[in-house]
Amino acid sequence: MYRSQTLALKYFSAAITLFGVMTITGLISAYYYLNPDFLLGILPFNIAKILHINTLVMWLLMGFMGSIYWFLPAELGRETAGIWAAEILFYVFCAAVAVVAVVFIFIQYGGSNEAALWFINQGRKYVEAPRWAALGIVVIMVVFAYNVIGTAIAARKTTGIITVLMIDLIPLILLYLIAFPAISNMSADLFWWWWLVHLWVEATWEVLIGCIMALALMQLLGTSRRIVETWLYIEVALVLGTGILGLGHHYFWIGTPNYWLTIGGFFSALEPLPLLGMVVHAVYDAGAQHMKTTNRPAFYWMMAEAFGNFIGAGVWGFMITLPQINLYAHGTQWTVSHGHFAFWGAYSCGVISVLYLVLQKTRNLAFVDGPLWKWSFAALNLGLVGMTGALLVSGFVQAFVERAIGGSTLNAFISGQENAWFVDGMVARFLLALVFTAGYVVLVWDVLTLGRRAPAVAAVAPAQ
Numbered sequence: 104m105y106r107s108q109t110l111a112l113k114y115f116s117a118a119i120t121l122f123g124v125m126t127i128t129g130l131i132s133a134y135y136y137l138n139p140d141f142l143l144g145i146l147p148f149n150i151a152k153i154l155h156i157n158t159l160v161m162w163l164l165m166g167f168m169g170s171i172y173w174f175l176p177a178e179l180g181r182e183t184a185g186i187w188a189a190e191i192l193f194y195v196f197c198a199a200v201a202v203v204a205v206v207f208i209f210i211q212y213g214g215s216n217e218a219a220l221w222f223i224n225q226g227r228k229y230v231e232a233p234r235w236a237a238l239g240i241v242v243i244m245v246v247f248a249y250n251v252i253g254t255a256i257a258a259r260k261t262t263g264i265i266t267v268l269m270i271d272l273i274p275l276i277l278l279y280l281i282a283f284p285a286i287s288n289m290s291a292d293l294f295w296w297w298w299l300v301h302l303w304v305e306a307t308w309e310v311l312i313g314c315i316m317a318l319a320l321m322q323l324l325g326t327s328r329r330i331v332e333t334w335l336y337i338e339v340a341l342v343l344g345t346g347i348l349g350l351g352h353h354y355f356w357i358g359t360p361n362y363w364l365t366i367g368g369f370f371s372a373l374e375p376l377p378l379l380g381m382v383v384h385a386v387y388d389a390g391a392q393h394m395k396t397t398n399r400p401a402f403y404w405m406m407a408e409a410f411g412n413f414i415g416a417g418v419w420g421f422m423i424t425l426p427q428i429n430l431y432a433h434g435t436q437w438t439v440s441h442g443h444f445a446f447w448g449a450y451s452c453g454v455i456s457v458l459y460l461v462l463q464k465t466r467n468l469a470f471v472d473g474p475l476w477k478w479s480f481a482a483l484n485l486g487l488v489g490m491t492g493a494l495l496v497s498g499f500v501q502a503f504v505e506r507a508i509g510g511s512t513l514n515a516f517i518s519g520q521e522n523a524w525f526v527d528g529m530v531a532r533f534l535l536a537l538v539f540t541a542g543y544v545v546l547v548w549d550v551l552t553l554g555r556r557a558p559a560v561a562a563v564a565p566a567q
């Protein structure tokens with residue numbers, strides 16, 4: 104194994120650990136909706152939610168980095184350039200995440216001054232980490248980009264996928280720099296902050312996961328490079344063609360000029376197209392290879408990624424993206440429903456798929472199958488999709504009762520929150536979250552014991 108691949112394993116361990124922290128903090132966040140006095144005076148809702156969504160971003164980033172550190176040396180036929188720096192920074196990364204989490208939990212708030220921005224919280228949703236940690240992340244990402252680009256230079260070769268990846272890493276890092284400035288004008292601040300959030304998840308991350316899935320498909324199904332790369336180019340062109348101006352769907356109500364209603368509505372409505380393309384691609388490849396694979400969990404998780412990306416991001420996003428509907432759906436649990444489904448489908452399933460591919464190699468397994476992965480696959484997906492259904496019910500109540508009927512007054516807000524359907528949706532979400540959590544536990548169990556349990560499990564060929 105290359106050193107880069109050993110590092111990949113470490114990144115996957117850290118990612119799956121943070122996935123667990125995200126799940127627990129999600130459960131805590133959800134419980135406040137059932138019992139608002141929960142942890143009163145100890146841990147407020149907003150801190151639990153900050154931990155939830157920041158660990159989400161971090162575990163996905165670590166999963167992506169792990170995937171690239173895994174595939175890169177084999178793809179270019181040499182050790183990753185500057186791997187020693189990446190190895191050191193892995194520990195810096197983990198330590199920084201831990202320190203930031205401890206500060207969030209125990210210090211929670213700072214004054215409205217520069218020191219608080221530097222050491223406690225920068226206050227921008229999804230990228231709340233204080234400046235010192237954000238600086239650290241920039242260093243880690245720059246070294247990561249150097250690892251990829253430097254390897255291609257040293258190898259004096261590249262492939263279509265790696266070229267797309269190298270180009271993608273540049274805007275991905277530049278956009279993160281928006282996590283820094285503290286603009287006092289709220290509209291201007293949100294205007295730029297959406298460049299980071301939207302252009303990460305609907306542009307640069309989509310391209311990144313496209314590259315990772317392309318590399319994974321070749322390993323998983325033996326799909327030819329020509330096919331994978333052709334699809335990748337089509338998808339990238341469509342993602343960038345629709346996603347860049349699709350940014351406008353966040354500019355409807357933050358004080359930007361009216362023309363954003365038209366631009367945002369039109370381009371974001373086209374955003375599901377590339378995601379549909381990815382589904383067609385995945386199904387086409389699976390069919391062309393007669394669904395033959397030696398790694399069933401990786402295969403199923405990859406299919407879940409293709410469909411989840413299309414449905415969660417594409418269909419669920421489409422529902423709320425036209426300004427006429429967004430007026431009512433904006434910032435309700437309907438948005439939360441879409442956010443969960445999209446992040447899960449587009450990214451989490453893909454990272455888990457690659458994790459199983461990695462385990463097949465590192466544990467030296469001819470076949471990967473067995474009962475455990477099926478249980479975790481079922482519980483995680485059932486739990487997550489169920490949660491999005493429950494959130495949708497609560498979100499509809501907010502859109503209809505609070506906004507459309509009640510006219511967004513304070514009274515209407517209260518009657519929305521007290522509506523029986525809203526409350527039931529919150530209870531159902533919590534129960535389904537427990538199913539999801541059980542799925543996580545089984546996933547960890549499977550990952551830790553794969554190939555180390557009864558050898559028969561690993562040795563038996565799956566029924567084709």
Ligand code: HEM
Binds near residue numbers: 134155156439539
């Ligand atoms: C045990 C499972 C989970 C539970 C109980 C849970 C619960 C929650 C809760 C209560 C919130 C706050 C929503 C609000 O402000 O009202 C939230 C936000 C969020 N969660 Fe989860 N979550 C879980 C798993 C996940 C997973 C697996 C993902 C992604 C893969 C995810 C992504 C997000 C995102 C992106 C937000 C911010 C959404 C927004 O503010 O619009 N969560 N979650």
Ligand code: HEM
Binds near residue numbers: 309372417424429434
């Ligand atoms: C992988 C891709 C995607 C991910 C991970 C994702 C995730 C999210 C999240 C987490 C939010 C909540 C942001 C907040 O904190 O306020 C959000 C909002 C939104 N998303 Fe997506 N999304 C994706 C793709 C899409 C697509 C393709 C569309 C449209 C077709 C879309 C339409 C929207 C809209 C309109 C909002 C704003 C909702 C509101 O006004 O409250 N998203 N998305």
Ligand SMILES: [Fe+2]
Binds near residue numbers: 301349352
């Ligand atoms: Fe967006």
